[in-house]
Amino acid sequence: MIDELQAFIDDHGINHFGADEIVRARRWNKLLSPDRDLWDNVIPALTIADCAREALGAPVRCASGYRDSRYNGVLPGASPTSEHLFFRALDLQPVDPTLMDRFREIMIALVEYARSQGVDARMIHYGTFVHVDVGAAEGKPRGSRLSF
Numbered sequence: 001m002i003d004e005l006q007a008f009i010d011d012h013g014i015n016h017f018g019a020d021e022i023v024r025a026r027r028w029n030k031l032l033s034p035d036r037d038l039w040d041n042v043i044p045a046l047t048i049a050d051c052a053r054e055a056l057g058a059p060v061r062c063a064s065g066y067r068d069s070r071y072n073g074v075l076p077g078a079s080p081t082s083e084h085l086f087f088r089a090l091d092l093q094p095v096d097p098t099l100m101d102r103f104r105e106i107m108i109a110l111v112e113y114a115r116s117q118g119v120d121a122r123m124i125h126y127g128t129f130v131h132v133d134v135g136a137a138e139g140k141p142r143g144s145r146l147s148f
Contacts, residue, residue, distance in 0.1 A: 001033050008039055014046050016053040022046070022065030022090065027074065034066045038087040042066070044119065044134035045090045048110045052092070055106045058099055063129050064091040089133035097128070104130055 005019035022042065023032045034042075042065065053060040067075070067084040083089035094103045104125050111132065114121035124131040 002031060005034075005039065009043075009046065012043050012046070014043075014050050016050050016060065017046055017062055021062045024065070025067070025071045026063070028071065032066055032068050032071060034068075034087045038066070041087040041135065042090070044114075044121070045088060045132050048107070048114060048121065048132055048134065049090055049092055051110055052103065052106045055110075056094060056099060056103050059095040060092055060103065061095055062090050063093055065089075083133035088135055089131060091126075091129045091131050093129040100128075107132060 002019050002023070005023065009017070009019055009022075020031060023034060024030070025032050049060065049062070064075075064084060066087045067078070067082065069080075069085060072078045072080070072082055072085055078084075084091075092103075092107075094100055107123050107125075107130050111121045111123040114134065119134060121132065121134045
């Protein structure tokens, strides 16, 4: 599954994030397997993340991507309706924590741009990471047309 997901991500022009990091359950140190019909959901958030990484000019880590309900249930503070369950959300952090303020500002600008294009994008800064999700609201564009 990882090789197929990586090829899918590569086909969408994502340069800075790999399949293994967006499906890794870090607390369990294992890879989760999102259903194939969820894969399209992550591309808009990955597109924003990839652009942010490029603009930052420094490595950015995906701290959390896809979560199945079992894994989501063991994470303190995780919502039972989390967008991570639908592969629409990423939690991101610059590898160098001193770059967080700059990274947050870049993410704000990218999410504002996406929203100006009619894409349902949201960002929350949680201090040590930035959460971004795209395309959750019914009737809103899911972000498949998102390009920077």
